[in-house]
Amino acid sequence: MMAKKDCSIFVIFASLLAFWIAAAGACNAEGLKMKFYKESCPQAEKIVKEIIGSRVPSNPALPAKLLRMNYHDCFVMGCDASILLDAVNNTQAEKDALPNLSLSGFDVIDDIKTQIEQVCPNTVSCADILALAARDAVSFPFNRRLWKVPTGRRDGRISLASEVTKNLPSPFSNFTTLLELFNKKDLNLNDLVLLSGAHTIGLSHCGTFSRRLYNFTGKGDQDPSLDPTYAEFLKKKCSNPANPATTVEMDPQSALSFDKNYYQTVLENKGLFQSDAALLTNRQSAKIVRHLQISTSFIAKFANSMEKMGSIEVLTGNTGEIRKQCRFAN
Numbered sequence: 315m316m317a318k319k320d321c322s323i324f325v326i327f328a329s330l331l332a333f334w335i336a337a338a339g340a341c342n343a344e345g346l347k348m349k350f351y352k353e354s355c356p357q358a359e360k361i362v363k364e365i366i367g368s369r370v371p372s373n374p375a376l377p378a379k380l381l382r383m384n385y386h387d388c389f390v391m392g393c394d395a396s397i398l399l400d401a402v403n404n405t406q407a408e409k410d411a412l413p414n415l416s417l418s419g420f421d422v423i424d425d426i427k428t429q430i431e432q433v434c435p436n437t438v439s440c441a442d443i444l445a446l447a448a449r450d451a452v453s454f455p456f457n458r459r460l461w462k463v464p465t466g467r468r469d470g471r472i473s474l475a476s477e478v479t480k481n482l483p484s485p486f487s488n489f490t491t492l493l494e495l496f497n498k499k500d501l502n503l504n505d506l507v508l509l510s511g512a513h514t515i516g517l518s519h520c521g522t523f524s525r526r527l528y529n530f531t532g533k534g535d536q537d538p539s540l541d542p543t544y545a546e547f548l549k550k551k552c553s554n555p556a557n558p559a560t561t562v563e564m565d566p567q568s569a570l571s572f573d574k575n576y577y578q579t580v581l582e583n584k585g586l587f588q589s590d591a592a593l594l595t596n597r598q599s600a601k602i603v604r605h606l607q608i609s610t611s612f613i614a615k616f617a618n619s620m621e622k623m624g625s626i627e628v629l630t631g632n633t634g635e636i637r638k639q640c641r642f643a644n
């Protein structure tokens with residue numbers, strides 16, 4: 315929001331001075347563009363791709379980690395790499411907030427940044443590195459880039475745990491809350507259903523859904539919208555829900571494969587979170603879920619929504635900074 319607002323104020327101000335044509339040119343498309351580093355650091359995108367390509371084969375969980383990190387970053391204070399910052403002073407950072415269970419892969423981002431700094435210092439933002447790394451990791455098994463990542467993001471200086479709960483939907487969210495939080499980021503109902511499809515890969519800890527198994531309304535009951543046979547399976551896995559070592563695949567048939575199978579899972583009432591099941595509680599979103607389950611264009615549509623997500627409240631131009639190290643503001 316901030317970048318866009320600044321931009322429109324600039325347009326109004328500039329048009330008073332009759333410079334509006336130049337101003338509109340400088341402010342279009344939120345300031346991101348393809349191959350932003352073409353002149354300033356032509357090797358940047360290749361370095362990201364190579365390091366990711368060297369890591370994924372030995373760590374097939376990495377694509378899910380980086381995709382979640384990318385989402386988490388963009389929803390909290392915009393795609394400004396605030397998720398990468400370590401806590402300073404006594405204030406907890408985004409990465410210290412409660413929904414941080416699955417966050418990892420920070421070391422991979424650090425490696426990429428270190429190598430890029432060696433060839434072009436102070437040039438490539440951590441925010442762009444994260445967006446490219448997530449795309450390349452998910453794309454790795456496909457041998458083609460699954461979505462476009464226009465670049466030119468700059469890094470923020472602030473990271474606050476307190477911003478996370480306000481902006482990031484919780485696994486207990488109902489449809490109304492999910493849509494509200496997505497709308498606040500200029501994402502629509504269609505984007506909500508498509509981006510939720512990211513749960514086609516990756517893992518969850520039991521604590522994010524155990525309420526549905528044991529104590530849904532506080533009376534020792536089960537969530538009736540969860541398939542009872544699947545609930546039994548989950549209870550066996552999560553006999554000790556607080557154990558952080560236990561994880562469950564969100565898309566049990568194909569947790570490593572980026573495909574539309576998530577929608578099949580949701581339609582079978584096996585969506586792991588209340589927020590997954592919630593997609594069936596609204597007529598319009600349920601219709602999109604059913605459509606995507608048989609669609610042949612899930613990835614192309616997901617790509618479109620990812621591009622939108624990647625431009626949430628970005629810092630561009632002279633705002634923000636290019637961090638020297640992704641964990642620390644300069």
Ligand code: HEM
Pocket residue numbers: 375377378379381382385415416417483484485486487492509510512513515516517518519520522587589
């Ligand atoms: C619609 C609202 C969403 C909610 C409520 C939500 C919630 C969650 C939760 C609770 C977990 C499990 C964390 C854990 O226990 O370790 C998770 C995992 C994950 N989420 Fe979401 N999420 C949402 C949307 C998204 C979006 C938009 C993306 C990406 C575009 C995404 C990507 C992922 C991935 C890849 C994982 C697996 C991480 C891993 O394997 O470590 N999620 N999500």
Ligand SMILES: *[C@@H]1O[C@H](CO)[C@@H](O)[C@H](O)[C@H]1NC(C)=O
Pocket residue numbers: 402403
């Ligand atoms: C952290 O504390 C130092 C020293 O007190 C202060 O200069 C700095 O501004 C603080 N940083 C943040 C992000 O609050």
Ligand SMILES: *[C@@H]1O[C@H](CO)[C@@H](O)[C@H](O)[C@H]1NC(C)=O
Pocket residue numbers: 406409410411412414415417418
């Ligand atoms: C998650 O937050 C906790 C509590 O602040 C912190 O100790 C932990 O290191 C964080 N995890 C990650 C992966 O940053």
Ligand SMILES: *[C@@H]1O[C@H](CO)[C@@H](O)[C@H](O)[C@H]1NC(C)=O
Pocket residue numbers: 488489490491
């Ligand atoms: C959805 O959740 C919000 C926040 O918990 C609550 O205020 C609202 O009443 C819920 N809406 C529906 C339709 O259940």
Ligand SMILES: *[C@@H]1O[C@H](CO)[C@@H](O)[C@H](O)[C@H]1NC(C)=O
Pocket residue numbers: 529531532533534
């Ligand atoms: C179930 O939820 C209720 C209400 O939130 C709570 O008082 C009770 O202790 C919970 N029971 C268990 C076994 O966690």
